[in-house]
Amino acid sequence: MQKSLSEINNTVSFDSEAPFFKKLIMFFGPGLLVAVGYMDPGNWITSMSGGSKYGYMLLFVILISSLSAMLLQSMSARLGIASGKDLAQITRELTSRRKAFIAWIIVELAIMATDIAEVIGSAIALNLLFGLPLFLGVAITVLDVFLLLLIMKYGFRKIEAIVGVLISTIFFIFLFEVLNASPNVSDIAHGFIPDQSIITNGGVLYMALGIIGATIMPHNLYLHSSIVQSRQYDRTSEQSKREAIRFATIDSNIQLTIAFFVNCLLLILGAALFFGSNQELGHFYALYDALKSSPIGHIVGGAVMSTLFAVALLASGQNSTITGTLSGQIVMEGFIHLQVKPWIRRFVTRLIAVTPVFICLWIYRSSPMQIEELLIFTQVFLSIALPLSIIPLLLATNNKAIMGDAFINPKWVSITAWLLTIILCVLNVFLIYQTIATFY
Template structure:
């Protein structure tokens, strides 16, 4: 047994992932299916946050305003890829007791692990940057605060995170779910006001040939795909599924994997609705009214009232944006802690860890906002998504490698069809990101 373990992992496991909350949430034994499911629900909501953060808004708004409902099929495909990858991340965490960062440290050389850690940190900083800018734009739209003031104010959310962490992991999940419901309700109201054509919306979910043949449409489609699956979410999910008190036995792990899949699939379906709603709103409000060049969040905000004929439409839009930015802050904090502890086995106090990440995100946001204003922040928002795209394959490929290795996963190893599908997705994402980088910089 020990021999097989040494063959599977380069390093021995030394600590639990997120040890302060690991195995901390009770799961009722001999309870009904729905009571157990309720106990397992929560991590999926934290994951779904990354799929509706401010970084996704610009691509959906641009796609809807310029091409109508056509790119809804791209959002659907992106979501299916996300469900696959997140289910693999959850399975890795439950089956091995390691998060993705720990598994990488325990499998690769110290040099390789260090490089992967740097790349993961860059991704988290880029994610934090999108949250900072998104929240600052929302504060500017709602209260008229200068962008640079909004950027600085977002630094104060560190105190909210610390308060929630001290009160228990369930409190973080409840806050995240509440903010997700807020975003969902806001866009539900916006869709009702915009009155989209249902037949055309449904037709938009069917892939069209022109998505590939039209270079401009293809670029926006690739932007939507590239900004959907977030690398930090894979590290996060592989850790937070271990907060439940399931039996660390074969039977208990099988049950936990089943409930984790249901949880994440449900939450990502909600994220699909929100992302689709943003594009549908842009299409019905702007594309069909002749405003086909609405590419920025501020432009959409300014036009919504006049196009929809309601003074509250823009306010609802900005409230959803603020909820999105603040929601992403909570999950970004946890992901940063998981990555640092997992790769380096270094434990810092949460407020120190959070402060370091936030400062690294705020400095470029303050400089660009001061020099270039709203135009600069939009460009910085796009750049943050490019950085995320660059890092994604460095999280996806190890994840597929680990979950396809029987020595590591045992009976939970990916079946042949799942292994093939996972590698197809991993290669597709790699090719996609290379294309995006070439198109962006060349």
């Protein structure tokens, strides 16, 4: 079978004889690309809006979502290293050709839905920073896929480094803004304690479901199972595979911890500045304007706060573009064994993703609020695709024929993951129902 992402598979050096921390640095990278999906523009709206409406209460939900993501991503990395295949390839083997094709369509829709969010975020950021019309901003995002291809020529490590710089930019921007907002530390600590209102209050529950739905991205499971194979560990040695799984898990957990802090910072910023103000922060433009006129805007400079927000939004959109295009290639090759030139694959995927945005721009004459409504529908697609990605992952990592006796899930991991899957499926069905109900 064709290697997953053959152009980068087994290309990044890894010295098994090196000291622990040097080996860890060699394995740093895949987790960065995975973490991008957990701090994309879709998360921003949900987290900041949740903080503005309900204070710090939903920090507990972010914590649980992040821990769940760590478990699922560690299983994805384990699958890729132990089997030598990605999740799409394994799913194709476990099911019929027809079912695999249907699954591919759904996952592709989920990737495109994610791509739409990044396109909207990037276009709005360009509009806020440089005054570019939204139509032109969307058109520019079609071209950034070629930038990815150019970087790929210099090695996969360069992509990981660029993603790391962009993530650091996002983190430090929001850390700066939160520190200037001077949130109440005791209230923050209390927010990590579960509150019964999360279940009993319909509004809080809906926002909590939105955070969960926006946090765990199905395409990340396919992405992670593939890119961990970029390292040059010994594919024939059980000890070497075990070591690779160990470092891949550490890498993933560290990067997802950073994503956890970013999402917490977003919610804390929303709570510290806007809780109790009755401001509607469900759109990027509203967030931008609110930061400009906020209390810390008068202290630090409203233009500084809002500009930094736009810079972080642009960085987030570009980061997610990289991971989305890689995920698209993985699922196409894995599910339907279709290989095309990378530039064609990425250009077509992005062109399809921007089409509904262009249509929306034409219909609503570039109305920012109407454009951002597309984000709601992207979350529905992600919710549908999530169980179709998690269930095959669980079946595969519990299968000795695929994983080998040494690498199947420990019993506690299997039980926890199945319970998590059931809960996520129920919550996502409820989220879909609630989302549809708001339009009727």
